[in-house]
Amino acid sequence: MENIKRTEIVDLLKRTDYGQTVNVKGWVRTRRGNKNVSFIALNDGSTINNVQIVVDIEKFGEEYLKPITTGASLSVNGKLVESMGKGQSVEIQAEEILVYGTADPEKYPLQKKGHTMEYLREIAHLRPRTNTFGAIFRIRHNMAIAIHTYFHEHGYFYFHTPLITGSDCEGAGQMFQVTTKNLYNLKKNDDGKIDYSDDFFGKSVSLTVSGQLEGELAATSLGKIYTFGPTFRAENSNTPRHLAEFWMIEPEIAFYEIEDNMALAQDFIQYCVRWALEKCTDDIQFLCNMFDKELIERLNFVVNNDFKRLTYTEGVEILKEAVKNGHKFEFPVDWGTDLQSEHERYLVEEHFKRPVILTDYPKEIKSFYMKQNDDGKTVRAMDVLFPKIGEIIGGSQREEDYEKLARRAKEMGVPDKDIWWYLDTRRFGTVPHSGFGLGFERLMLFVTGMQNIRDVIPFPRTPNNCEF
Ligand code: ATP
Ligand code: MN
Numbered sequence: 001m002e003n004i005k006r007t008e009i010v011d012l013l014k015r016t017d018y019g020q021t022v023n024v025k026g027w028v029r030t031r032r033g034n035k036n037v038s039f040i041a042l043n044d045g046s047t048i049n050n051v052q053i054v055v056d057i058e059k060f061g062e063e064y065l066k067p068i069t070t071g072a073s074l075s076v077n078g079k080l081v082e083s084m085g086k087g088q089s090v091e092i093q094a095e096e097i098l099v100y101g102t103a104d105p106e107k108y109p110l111q112k113k114g115h116t117m118e119y120l121r122e123i124a125h126l127r128p129r130t131n132t133f134g135a136i137f138r139i140r141h142n143m144a145i146a147i148h149t150y151f152h153e154h155g156y157f158y159f160h161t162p163l164i165t166g167s168d169c170e171g172a173g174q175m176f177q178v179t180t181k182n183l184y185n186l187k188k189n190d191d192g193k194i195d196y197s198d199d200f201f202g203k204s205v206s207l208t209v210s211g212q213l214e215g216e217l218a219a220t221s222l223g224k225i226y227t228f229g230p231t232f233r234a235e236n237s238n239t240p241r242h243l244a245e246f247w248m249i250e251p252e253i254a255f256y257e258i259e260d261n262m263a264l265a266q267d268f269i270q271y272c273v274r275w276a277l278e279k280c281t282d283d284i285q286f287l288c289n290m291f292d293k294e295l296i297e298r299l300n301f302v303v304n305n306d307f308k309r310l311t312y313t314e315g316v317e318i319l320k321e322a323v324k325n326g327h328k329f330e331f332p333v334d335w336g337t338d339l340q341s342e343h344e345r346y347l348v349e350e351h352f353k354r355p356v357i358l359t360d361y362p363k364e365i366k367s368f369y370m371k372q373n374d375d376g377k378t379v380r381a382m383d384v385l386f387p388k389i390g391e392i393i394g395g396s397q398r399e400e401d402y403e404k405l406a407r408r409a410k411e412m413g414v415p416d417k418d419i420w421w422y423l424d425t426r427r428f429g430t431v432p433h434s435g436f437g438l439g440f441e442r443l444m445l446f447v448t449g450m451q452n453i454r455d456v457i458p459f460p461r462t463p464n465n466c467e468f
Contacts, residue, residue, distance in 0.1 A: 001096045004077050010046035013089060018082050022092065024051055025075045025100075027129060031068055033057075038065060040094075042074065045128075048135050048282050052083065052091040060097065070111055071103030071129070117455055124459055124468050132290065135283035136448050136456055139276060143443060144228070146275035147249055150268055151226045156251060159218040159225040161211030163232075166203060167418045174235045175206035176244075207232035210437060211250050213369075213422050216398060219252035219433055220425045226251040228440075236463050240452040241341070241389065243441060245461040252435035258371075258380045258397040261434035262357050265384050265393050266307045269355075269443070274303050276447045284447075292449035298387060299447065307355040307384065312339075315358050318351055319343050338365045341390035348385045356385045368412040369422075370396040372404055382436070389445055395436020402426035 004023035007015070012024060026044030033039050038057055041050040053076050057065065068074065078092040085091070105111070109123050110130060120127040127133040148158065164178055180200040181187075187195045196204045211227040218225040231248040251264065276284060277299055288295040319333040331340045339358075348356050360373060361381040370379035384393035399405040405426055409419060416423070444456035454460040459468045 001075065001098050002077055006075075008046040009042070009044045009049065009051045012051055012080070013047065013049055015080060015090060018080055018090070020080050021077060021095070022080050023075065023077050024053075024092065026051075026073070028068055028070055028072045028074060028103075030070060038068075040068060040074075040076075042076065043134070045134055048131055048138075048286050049088075052085065052088055053078065053094050053097075054081075054091055055094045055097070060094075064097075067099050067102040068097070069103060069105045069108075071108040073100040073103075074098065075100065117452065121454055121460070128458070131286060133455075135280075135286050136444075136450065137458065138283050139280045139448055140444055140456065142276060142280050143272060143440070143447060146272045146279075147226075147228060147440075149275075150271045151251065154224070156224040156226045157218070157222050159215060159222070159227055161208070161214040161218075161227050161229070163208050163230060164201075164205055165208045166201070166205050167213060167422075174233050175209055176232050176234050178205050178207060209233050210248065212252065212435065212437065213419070215250050215252040215435060216369075216422070216425060216433065219254045219435065220429070220431060223255075224251070224253045238463055239341075240454075241442065241445070243453055243457065243460055243462060246453075246457070247440035249438045249440060250435060252433065254431050254433045256397075256434040257432055258359060258382060258434060261395055261397060261436060262307075262309060262359070262382055265357065265382070265395065265436055265438075266355075269384070269392070269438075270303050272443060273299050273447060277303070287448055287450075295449040298449075302355060302386075302446075305354050307357050308352045309357045309359065311360040312358050312362070312378070312381075313360065315339070315343075315347055315356075318347060322346060322351070336362050336364065344383075344385040344390040345387070348387050348390075355387070358383050358385060363408075366396070368408045368414050369398050369405065371399045372408065384436075386442075386446055388449075389442055392442045392446065393436050393438045395434065397432065397434040400426060400430045400432050402430065 004021060006023045006025055009024060009026060012022065024042060024044065026042040029041040029043050029050050031038060031040045036057055038055040040053040040055060042053055043050045055065065075098040076092060076094055077096040078094040080090055081093055083089055083091040110126055120130065128137055187198065189195045209231060211229065215225060215227050227250045229247065230245055232245055234244060235242060284296060313335065316333060316335050323329065323333060329342050333343060359382045360378040362377060363372065363379045366379050366381045370381050372379055380397035382395050383391050386392040399408065402423065406423060441453050441456050445453060448456055450456050454462065
């Protein structure tokens with residue numbers, strides 16, 4: 001086979017130099033035709049669009065073309081010609097075809113017919129070859145680039161916080177332990193507790209649930225930082241919005257108060273969504289056509305409208321009013337309890353019909369490090385609530401007063417010995433500062449219109465599921 005430099009399909013479809021001999025490589029999506037001519041739709045992952053290869057059967061022989069079935073991988077040399085078919089600008093008249101690998105039609109799990117999302121999760125190793133998952137993972141890449149670009153252009157430093165940690169940031173017991181100990185022969189001390197002194201780190205450690213505490217160390221020295229990395233939570237909640245391993249973006253900014261934090265959250269999300277609309281047009285259009293007719297409308301709406309800001313207390317009043325007027329929620333609404341996804345979605349989808357930022361939550365349901373309000377009851381927390389998703393961002397202004405912070409940590413059972421280094425930021429040159437955490441896959445759910453968080457990460461980790 002003649003050696004011609006490969007053109008990726010995304011570039012090839014833009015070319016107009018008809019008559020040139022070109023090379024493309026990729027996987028067969030479909031092959032159809034009649035006894036004289038065969039049409040191969042070839043895709044190489046660079047775009048949702050296929051290139052059509054036109055094959056003169058007599059030239060190659062029936063036998064030679066037999067292994068070219070859905071899923072087979074090919075290298076094709078041929079002439080670039082203007083396409084007569086609708087919806088495509090160019091096609092290739094095949095001159096030479098090399099079959100790299102066949103895909104037995106009896107066994108290859110991705111035949112033409114539409115598969116359910118559940119089935120595709122079972123073959124997560126092959127699902128990137130479908131149009132849908134190709135689109136989702138190209139969008140995922142673009143969102144990651146948008147995030148880095150936004151922060152870089154705004155003067156933030158990308159700061160790497162550890163994944164293995166000796167502290168439990170949230171004070172909650174939903175962490176994955178990391179150990180090299182022999183679990184079949186655990187050494188216990190006299191009061192029956194596991195002795196970690198001979199474990200790898202000489203103490204009990206876990207996978208991080210958030211990089212925030214270390215992020216604050218960086219913000220109170222570098223000024224503006226963000227993290228973007230994997231996060232682990234062993235919460236046994238089998239919902240369409242929770243993963244055991246997910247990616248989180250956590251900006252942290254010195255001298256920012258809660259209002260600055262809210263403005264940042266809105267500007268940042270709008271930037272990312274605008275980026276998706278501009279740079280992933282074909283993929284988003286495809287998802288819009290196939291799954292969610294209102295997707296593009298919803299994305300445009302979020303880009304063009306301010307998020308509604310109100311306090312938790314005001315939010316609860318609206319929800320109680322709704323209950324009074326006959327709206328049925330599964331969970332009760334009471335000042336002091338955490339809002340459920342159904343409550344968040346009511347505020348966003350039914351009441352305000354736009355994204356909402358709720359602030360000033362009861363201190364009992366929030367973390368020890370949030371800045372305490374003068375009312376003694378609430379803290380300067382903020383959650384950003386989105387249509388179809390509920391909470392997409394959780395953040396706060398941080399308590400910068402050493403005494404108040406230390407007292408609250410003690411009240412909430414966070415031991416000094418775990419956070420002495422964190423408390424030091426308040427002992428030496430403390431400043432007001434704020435930050436938040438955005439779940440990357442929650443953003444992906446919004447941008448793609450997918451229903452289940454398992455379908456916006458390549459290999460989801462959830463309770464009882466760690467295949468691939
Ligand atoms: P939720 O109430 O939805 O469980 P949370 O309040 O526990 O979330 P935070 O601790 O505030 O979450 O984390 C910040 C952000 O990380 C959330 O706003 C959300 O976007 C994302 N997030 C949290 N937990 C998960 C998870 N298990 N899987 C995917 N994303 C998550
Ligand atoms: Mn939260």
